[in-house]
Amino acid sequence: MSLFFSLNAVILTRMYVHTALASQWVLLLPLCFLLYDREGGLSWQRCFIWCAFGTLGVLVHGYFVPMIGLLLLCYLGIKREALSLRWFLTFLMSFAFSVFAVMYVLGAFSSGLSMGTGAKMGELSANALAFFNPGHFAWLLPAFPIPLIQAWEGMAYLGIGGIAALGAASVLYWHHAVRLTQSAAGNRCCRMLVLCGAVFYLLAVLPHFYVLQHAVFYLHYPQWLNHLLGIFRANGRFIWLPMWLLLLFGVGTLLRAVSWSRWAYCALAFCLLLQSVEVVPVVSMLRSWYVDTRLKPYLYQQMRADAGIRSLMAGHQRVIILGHDNIVHIREIEKWQRIACAAEEVHIPINEVYTARRPDELLKKDIEQYWQDLRAGSPEQGTLYVFPDPYRIREVRGLYIYQLNGYWFGTTEERDLPYHSKT
Known part of the structure; x- marks a missing residue:
């Protein structure tokens, strides 16, 4: 039995x-x-x-x-x-x-x-x-x-x-x-x-x-x-x-x-x-x-071949995923886990939005503060922002926006990548 x-x-x-x-x-x-x-x-x-x-x-x-x-x-x-x-x-x-x-x-x-x-x-x-x-x-x-x-x-x-x-x-x-x-x-x-x-x-x-x-x-x-x-x-x-x-x-x-x-x-x-x-x-x-590997291996192995995202992450101090409201929608969890796997490979810390491990109020407050800084045109230096969809990018100021393999990234540094725009 x-x-x-x-x-x-x-x-x-x-x-x-x-x-x-x-x-x-x-x-x-x-x-x-x-x-x-x-x-x-x-x-x-x-x-x-x-x-x-x-x-x-x-x-x-x-x-x-x-x-x-x-x-x-x-x-x-x-x-x-x-x-x-x-x-x-x-x-x-x-x-x-x-x-x-x-x-x-x-x-x-x-x-x-x-x-x-x-x-x-x-x-x-x-x-x-x-x-x-x-x-x-x-x-x-x-x-x-x-x-x-x-x-x-x-x-x-x-x-x-x-x-x-x-x-x-x-x-x-x-x-x-x-x-x-x-x-x-x-x-x-x-x-x-x-x-x-x-x-x-x-x-x-x-x-x-x-x-x-x-x-x-x-x-x-x-x-x-x-x-x-x-x-x-x-x-x-x-x-x-x-x-x-x-x-x-x-x-x-x-x-x-x-x-x-x-x-x-x-x-x-x-x-x-x-x-x-x-x-x-x-x-x-x-x-x-x-x-x-240790963390989400099937996703991790997929991300290892993505040289563009690894190149974009290099040189940053942290990765911030800006999800919808306080917790990333469950349909997007696998998507954010791939970002987390890539961040782990280049040894960059990432916020906990994709796992929702923190109390709701604190998590929501943190994300909302990030949004307020971006709307005011005061992004953090050395931070790579990941957006859930292209529509909310219009709200932010002071970032270079890159689109790679279905992901939307924002950074204060201009990179030599095929596609970018300035907010």
């Missing part, structure tokens, strides 16, 4: 790109504990374990915390025979205290930090058929179109082997050929996990419910809920828990069937073969990424 979880699109495509979001073990660890500790009562040791799960979620990435929290509620629901009000409050309050204490130590409640406004809710949600849409990851299946490119934040592709296992398991389960569990605790566990998966699936695909390119409906969130969920911004990532539950159901059902049918063993081996074949080119690409 571990092979199916390892050969997964979500993990492989984020390796060396977003290692925190590739750390899906943070979510699988409490899920595994929940499944193996269905029997028995409650204890302080178990409470400490769940506090540790919550702490890990905060330290690795905040998106894991609500998913781990709901798994804790499922765990308590499974053990309802041993559950009392005292134990219920003990587990929940201990978990919450652990999470918020670590957040406080990390500075999450510092003044000036924005906890989100819900502005990205829906733009960064998952597509309703994300489980079956390989994007550009798969080798055997074509990518299905989606209306919002940001929906790839909710990538939850099961893989062709996982889809085959899920299909075979659904047939077996529908015809009552196999059951995952026979115990009362096991049945409660299944019901709770189905409810948990359904909740996070809805949180991931709403408020815009898209099936491929078709908008089915839009759910208007109340303002308080929009602001609360906006803390996480990319709500499409909540689809990971339903994804793992579906994969667990498919592979787990076939494993149960192996005990009485060799055909189930053959089906499981065939699904694993499909999953392995599909990721061969991806694994090769990831290996080349790791060997070639």
Whole structure:
């Protein structure tokens, strides 16, 4: 079963790109504990374990915390025979205290930090058929179109082997050929996990419910809920828990069937073969990424051959990307990452607009100050400005403007390049 979880699109495509979001073990660890500790009562040791799960979620990435929290509620629901009000409050309050204490130590409640406004809710949600849409990851299946490119934040592709296992398991389960569990605790566990998966699936695909390119409906969130969920911004990532539950159901059902049918063993081996074949080119690409360079290697290698941009960057002290408002639009992130890779090659620092790693207010203030200086005709010496589009260049004064390979640059120094204009 571990092979199916390892050969997964979500993990492989984020390796060396977003290692925190590739750390899906943070979510699988409490899920595994929940499944193996269905029997028995409650204890302080178990409470400490769940506090540790919550702490890990905060330290690795905040998106894991609500998913781990709901798994804790499922765990308590499974053990309802041993559950009392005292134990219920003990587990929940201990978990919450652990999470918020670590957040406080990390500075999450510092003044000036924005906890989100819900502005990205829906733009960064998952597509309703994300489980079956390989994007550009798969080798055997074509990518299905989606209306919002940001929906790839909710990538939850099961893989062709996982889809085959899920299909075979659904047939077996529908015809009552196999059951995952026979115990009362096991049945409660299944019901709770189905409810948990359904909740996070809805949180991931709403408020815009898209099936491929078709908008089915839009759910208007109340303002308080929009602001609360906006803390996480990319709500499409909540689809990971339903994804793992579906994969667990498919592979787990076939494993149960192996005990009485060799055909189930053959089906499981065939699904694993499909999953392995599909990721061969991806694994090769990831290996080349790791060997070639550290930062965004596939983009970095493209920029190394761009002598014009490297020549333009040479001699500058910093690169400033002037994005739209406070954060560069997600459609442009890859574009700015290429600039960042080129800047790294010539050892020039770059502002953090392309990653949006800083608090919104501070980031917006910095960019707005740059714009004010440029409108006043007072650009910084030794600074290379990168513009999101040619239209706003008309607002600035005192720069030489160059257009190279689809990028618009502004600098106070005139360069011997094929194209330039003076503002």
